Amino acid sequence: MSRYRIAVHIVPRRGILDPQGKTVADALHTLGFSAVKDVHIGRHIVVDLDARDQNAAEQSTRDMCERLLANPVTEDYEIASVEAT
Amino acid sequence: MKFGIVTFPGSNCDYDAYQAVVERLGEEAVFLWHKDHDLQQSDVIVLPGGFSYGDYLRAGAIARFSPVMQDVVSFAKRGGPVLAICNGFQIACEAGLLPGALLRNANLKFVCEMVRLRVETNETLFTNRYDRGAVIRVPIAHGDGRYTADEATLDRLEGEGRVVFRYVGGPGDADEWWSPNGSMRSIAGIVNDAGNVLGLMPHPERVVDPLLGSEDGLGIFESVLARVTV
Numbered sequence: 001m002s003r004y005r006i007a008v009h010i011v012p013r014r015g016i017l018d019p020q021g022k023t024v025a026d027a028l029h030t031l032g033f034s035a036v037k038d039v040h041i042g043r044h045i046v047v048d049l050d051a052r053d054q055n056a057a058e059q060s061t062r063d064m065c066e067r068l069l070a071n072p073v074t075e076d077y078e079i080a081s082v083e084a085t
Numbered sequence: 086m087k088f089g090i091v092t093f094p095g096s097n098c099d100y101d102a103y104q105a106v107v108e109r110l111g112e113e114a115v116f117l118w119h120k121d122h123d124l125q126q127s128d129v130i131v132l133p134g135g136f137s138y139g140d141y142l143r144a145g146a147i148a149r150f151s152p153v154m155q156d157v158v159s160f161a162k163r164g165g166p167v168l169a170i171c172n173g174f175q176i177a178c179e180a181g182l183l184p185g186a187l188l189r190n191a192n193l194k195f196v197c198e199m200v201r202l203r204v205e206t207n208e209t210l211f212t213n214r215y216d217r218g219a220v221i222r223v224p225i226a227h228g229d230g231r232y233t234a235d236e237a238t239l240d241r242l243e244g245e246g247r248v249v250f251r252y253v254g255g256p257g258d259a260d261e262w263w264s265p266n267g268s269m270r271s272i273a274g275i276v277n278d279a280g281n282v283l284g285l286m287p288h289p290e291r292v293v294d295p296l297l298g299s300e301d302g303l304g305i306f307e308s309v310l311a312r313v314t315v
Contacts, residue, residue: 012188016233017267019191068150071143071179073186074233 001050004057007080010070011042044080045069054082086310088114089127091157091173093148098134098170098290105290106131110306119151129166129309130157132173134226134288144187144229145175154180166210166313167282168305171227174274174284183277183284184242185234191267195228199298200265202250202273202287209249209276210312211283214304220253221301223287225265230286232268232275242275250274250285 012018018040025039047064051057058079065077088106092099099116106114115125119137124130137148148154154176161167161182169177177183190196199222204215215221234242242248250273254263262271266286274285289302 016188017191017231019189019193019267023193068146069142071146071186073178073184073235074188 001052002057003048003050003085004054005046005048005081005083005085006057006061007044007046007082008061008065008069008077009042009044009080010065010075010077011040013074013076014040016074042075048085054084058082086112086128086313087126088112088129088131089117089124090114090131090133091117091119091151091153092133093119093135093137093151093176095137095139096133096135096172098172098288099131101288102131102133102170102290105293105303105306109293109300109303110310112310117153119148119153122152122156124153124156124160128313129168130160131290132157132167132169132176133290134171134173137172137176140229143175143179144172145177145179148172148176149180158182161277161282164279164281166309168211168309169282169284170288170290171225171230171286174286175229177282177284182282183275184238185232185275187229187286188231188233189229190227190231190265195226196230196265197224197226198265199224200273200287201253203253205248205251206246208246209280209283209308211276211305211308212249213312214308221304222299223289223292223302225287227266227286230266230268232266232272232286234269239270239272242272243270245278247276247278247280248272248274249276249283250287 021039292299292302
C-alpha cells in the first residue's frame with residue numbers, strides 16, 4: 001500500500017445558475033477585469049488515502065465523488081492532482 | 086396515529102412539528118434520535134427543518150448517512166408516509182427519496198418571510214383537505230431552497246401531477262408564478278412517484294394556530310390523518 005494525496009475540484013454543472021460565480025464575475029468587472037467572461041465557484045477537497053497504486057487511489061476517489069462529495073444532479077467533479085506522499 | 090419526528094444534530098423545527106401534531110392535531114408524536122435504528126412503530130415520519138450537521142458539504146448531504154435514515158428510506162420504500170420539511174426536503178433529495186436538488190438561493194440571501202403557495206393538486210396524501218388551486222400563507226426560512234432538476238425531470242413531475250405547491254405572487258395576481266429563491270418553475274413542494282413522500286421548503290408546522298398568524302399549514306397534517314389508516 002502507498003499513500004496518496006488527491007485533490008478534487010467540484011463545480012456547479014454548466015448551465016445551472018451559479019449566483020456566487022455571477023456575483024464574483026460582476027465584482028471583477030467593477031474592478032476593471034473586463035476580460036473576465038465567466039466565473040464558477042465550487043469546492044476543492046483534498047483526500048489523503050492508502051491504496052494499492054495510483055489507479056486504485058483515483059478509482060476510489062471517483063467513487064467518493066459519485067456517492068458523497070459531489071451531487072450528481074447539479075455538480076461535476078474532476079481529479080485535479082494526485083501525488084504519492 | 087403516531088408521528089415519528091427525527092432529531093438530527095442541528096434540527097431546530099422538531100419541536101414545532103411536535104406541537105403541531107400533539108396540540109393542534111391531537112395525535113401522538115415521538116422524537117426519533119438520528120443514531121437509533123428504531124422508528125418506534127411510527128405511522129408517519131417527519132424530517133424536520135434545521136441545519137443538520139451544520140449543512141456541511143451540502144445541505145442534507147451528511148444527515149442522509151445517519152443510522153435512522155436507513156430505516157426511514159426502507160419505511161418510505163414500503164409506502165410509509167414521509168413529510169420532509171425544509172432541511173428535511175434537502176435530506177430527502179440527497180437520500181434519493183425525491184428527485185432534484187436544492188441549491189443556494191438565487192439572490193444569495195437567507196429568506197425568512199411569509200409567502201403564498203398555490204395548492205396545485207389536492208389528489209395527494211398530504212393535500213386532500215385543501216381545495217385545488219387554493220392559495221395558502223406559509224412561512225419560509227432557508228438559504229438553500231432553489232429547487233433544481235433537469236428539464237426532463239421537471240416535465241415528468243408536472244405531467245404526473247407531482248408538483249404539489251408553487252410560490253405565487255402577491256394579492257391580485259395569485260396566478261403569477263413567483264419565486265423567493267429562484268426555484269425552477271416556482272416549485273415549492275413535490276411528491277415522489279408513489280405519492281407517499283412530500284418534500285417542501287415552506288414550514289406548514291409553523292402555521293397551525295391563529296395565534297401564529299395563519300393556520301393554513303394544519304391541512305397537511307389533517308390530510309395525512311384523514312388518509313392514513315392505522
